[in-house]
Amino acid sequence: MAFSLIHKSPYEADSPLESSLTEAFRLLEPELRPPFPLTICTEAEYFNLNRAILYGILSEAHYAKVHFKHLHGIVTDGYCFFTSLVCKVVDELYAKVVESVKVQLVYVCLELVDVSAVGVDVLLVALLRQIRGGDFSESNLWLCSRMVDVFTGKWECLVEEQPMVLSSALYVFLRVLSDHCRVCLNPKLNNLKEKEIEFCVRVFRDQFHLCLRIGRDLIRLLQDLVHVPEFQDIWKDLLSRSKDVSQLYRTRTCSRYFLLRITSEMETHLRFLLTQVKLGSQTRYQIWFGRKFLNVSEKETVVIDIVRFICCAHHPSNDVLLSNVTPRWVIVGWLLKCCTKNHVEANAKLALFYDWLFFDEGVDNIMNIEPAILLMVNSVPKYIHMTHNLLEFLFLLVDHYDIDRKDLILKGVSCALDVLKRKGVVQSFDVLTCCDALSPFLKERLVKMLSWKNVSGFNHLQPVFLT
CATH class of the missing domain: 1.25.10 (Leucine-rich Repeat Variant)
Structure with missing residues (x-):
């Protein structure tokens, strides 16, 4: 035999x-x-x-x-x-x-x-x-x-x-x-x-020049290791090179890096879920996926990598966007609910919003920021706590992620909101700014952010279809 x-x-x-x-x-x-x-x-x-x-x-x-x-x-x-x-x-x-x-x-x-x-x-x-x-x-x-x-x-x-x-x-x-x-x-x-x-x-x-090739996600990964003594000097050296940090923030990380953190088997199942499964039928596939890949609490951290993959490495075709296939924002919302540990949930939200912080229309892809906004607007009113938590987290990032470069981040988030409206991902932010269930403080912050780029809105939403 x-x-x-x-x-x-x-x-x-x-x-x-x-x-x-x-x-x-x-x-x-x-x-x-x-x-x-x-x-x-x-x-x-x-x-x-x-x-x-x-x-x-x-x-x-x-x-x-x-x-x-x-x-x-x-x-x-x-x-x-x-x-x-x-x-x-x-x-x-x-x-x-x-x-x-x-x-x-x-x-x-x-x-x-x-x-x-x-x-x-x-x-x-x-x-x-x-x-x-x-x-x-x-x-x-x-x-x-x-x-x-x-x-x-x-x-x-x-x-x-x-x-x-x-x-x-x-x-x-x-x-x-x-x-x-x-x-x-x-x-x-x-x-x-x-x-x-x-x-x-x-x-x-x-080989520091090779490190820079990774782009902005290099800083995201390093921040999780600043408590490790061997990386503290590296972190200090990097921060001392202000031009390098700003350049890294402005360099979009290539999608091939996000593929590195999910197995080929996991990628196959995710792409099937996001291209073949109809909205409303996804629950049993989510349950199967969770049992296979997320069934141990320590494995929760892979949610961070999956969110980054969905945002940056899986961009649906126009045909899929026009169909009733389960959209990316639905799967991202489910993944966030899978997080039982605070640090995992926080890092998963950071993975979702990371490209918002440094968004540049000439460099970045709008599809990287689409899932976050659609998750927020489509969670109103049934899952308003999701909308509230995401908006609150976004503003925390604006205020505290990198105080020395707060203007750069403010510009990035404002640009992201502007592009999302101009490209038709959302035709209105009224669903957020006029939502009675949403915190007045968050609505006020959002209005100020929108007015910073003079972003105005209408009264309904529709998906974006990119060529």
């Missing part, structure tokens, strides 16, 4: 990807033992041999070096096809693969870095995405530790050949560090935290 790469229930259908690798190995197994045949493969034969070798590496750890020597001898495309196969295994099967295969996948990654394989940066990112936020399981902490080792051990090579992937790793490890540093009583985390901190500090000290 062939070695199974994945855990599979008796009733579960076979994975086409695993089946293709297994069948290739069965067919070509005699050719995978030395001495290797000295024949020139056709394209189809070459692809099948790559599949067989990958299966051999993943299933026969004791023979992996021999399989890699075979691969080195036959490769004709810079390892492009082989690397793409490994990426597919990580993206499609990682959550199900047996523990020994997970070990082999990291081993494969290291070998491919050594030979500068085409697409190895994509593979590194695929593995980084499998590190789950708020997950303190042994398997997840092991992957986190091994990936820190990969980036630390291959530092010189990556700096020279794949520098941008270091910024991706920095984003991931800064984010998971905020989770790991909140847990003080788990001795297993101490060594991991030290390694994560050492790597992040090294990137800041040696």
Whole structure:
């Protein structure tokens, strides 16, 4: 019986990807033992041999070096096809693969870095995405530790050949560090935290220009770590460079960074929910999603990453906007209600409003700020507490997020409100300013904010349809 790469229930259908690798190995197994045949493969034969070798590496750890020597001898495309196969295994099967295969996948990654394989940066990112936020399981902490080792051990090579992937790793490890540093009583985390901190500090000290490539969300992540002694000097140094901070605020973070903090499996389910599920039918999908990905209190922190993904990395098409598919603001509202810890809820709200604070019509995308305003206006009057809490939080950010740059933030929020009206996301703010159930203080603040940019309103709302 062939070695199974994945855990599979008796009733579960076979994975086409695993089946293709297994069948290739069965067919070509005699050719995978030395001495290797000295024949020139056709394209189809070459692809099948790559599949067989990958299966051999993943299933026969004791023979992996021999399989890699075979691969080195036959490769004709810079390892492009082989690397793409490994990426597919990580993206499609990682959550199900047996523990020994997970070990082999990291081993494969290291070998491919050594030979500068085409697409190895994509593979590194695929593995980084499998590190789950708020997950303190042994398997997840092991992957986190091994990936820190990969980036630390291959530092010189990556700096020279794949520098941008270091910024991706920095984003991931800064984010998971905020989770790991909140847990003080788990001795297993101490060594991991030290390694994560050492790597992040090294990137800041040696490759600061790569840090700046992340954009404004770099500051959002760093603020969660200012209590960590090793980051205090970095924070002070950054604040002392006033131009760098202002430039970071004005640099929109690329959506690929937000994809780093949700697994490919999670992304698939979220995109299905936001493109296929009709409004009114979403509850059972939300329940299923919550049980699968948010069922442990520590995992709540992934809500922050999901909100950021929804706002900045999932922008519905015009067809979806015109349909009765569940809109983004509904899912964001549900996610906020899932938060049981104050610090998680606060960070989730910050993730929702973050682009508002520095909004520049020439740089930013209106779809990043659309969910927050639609959640506020559509929560009136049935869920007025949601509207109240969000408006109150927004004004707290304006007043206290960065006192030294309050004018910049005031300008950003005012610009956001102006654009939301001019582009038709809302045709009126009257639903908020004239709401009797809303605090007079909040209404007064909102009116002042609107008048700052001379934003006027009408009396109804409609969605925005962007080209």
